Amino acid sequence: MSEFEENVAEVSPNNKQETCEKKKCKCCIAKWIVEIVLALAVIGLYILYFFFPKTASHRPTAVVNTEPRSGEIVYINIDTINSQYELVNVLTDDIEAEMAKQEALFKNRQSALERKYAQFQQNYQSGILTQVQVENAQQQLMAESEALQADYNQVMSNLEARQAAALKQIADSVIAATQRVNAERNASFIFSYQYGGQMLDADPTKDITNEVLDILNEPFSKKKK
Helix, strand or coil: CCHHHHHHHHCCCCCHHHHHHHHHHHHHHHHHHHHHHHHHHHHHHHHHHHCCHHHHHHCHHHHHHHCCCCCCEEEEEHHHHHHHCHHHHHHHHHHHHHHHHHHHHHHHHHHHHHHHHHHHHHHHHHCCCCHHHHHHHHHHHHHHHHHHHHHHHHHHHHHHHHHHHHHHHHHHHHHHHHHHHHHHHCCCEEEEECCCCCCCCCCHHHECHHHHHHHHCHHHHHHHC
8 A cells, every 4th residue: 555545544534443433432422421410410419518508698599508408318320311311312312313424424425535546546557647647636635535534523523512512411401300309308418329330229219210200301291292
C-alpha cells in the first residue's frame, strides 16, 4: 500500500477501530444513563438536604426545609428505571437510529471515495496520466478524504451533544419525580440501588421505584389513551 493510500485509509471513518467505537458507544448509552442518573440523584438530594436549610434565611419560601425529616432511608432501583422508563427508550432509540443513518451515509461516501482512488491507481499504473494530472488527482482525493473526515467528526460531535442532553433530561426528570414522591414520604435519605453496585442488598419495603415510575411515565400513559 502506498503512502497516499495509507493516508486515505487512516482518515477513513469506516475503519475497524472507529466502527468498534461507534458500536461501543451504542451499547454504552444505557450504562451512561444509569451512571449519570445515579450520580446526579445522590448529589442533588445531598445538596437539597444539607445546603438548602442553611440558606433558608435568604429564601423565605424554603423555611419548611429547616424541619427535621423522618430519618427514614429509601431507595430507587436504577435498573428498573432504565428498563421501564419510557423516555429512556424513546431517547435511546432516537439516537441509535440517527447513528445508524449517519453510518450508512458515511459508508456510501467512503465507498465512492475508494472507487475514485481505485480508478486513479488504475490510470496511474497504465501510464495514461501526466505528472500534473497525477498531482492534481492526489490533491483532489486527499481533499475529499479530509472533508469526509471533518464531516464525520462534526456529526459524531453533534450526536455526543444529543446524548449528553438526553442523559441530563433523564437524570433531571428522575430527580424531580423522586423529590415529588418524597414530598409526602419525608425520608431523610434516598439512595439508588443497582445490581452489582455498592449497595448489595436492600429492604424491599423501602423501595419507592414504582412510585417514581408512575410519575415518570404519566405523560406517556396519557398519550397512549
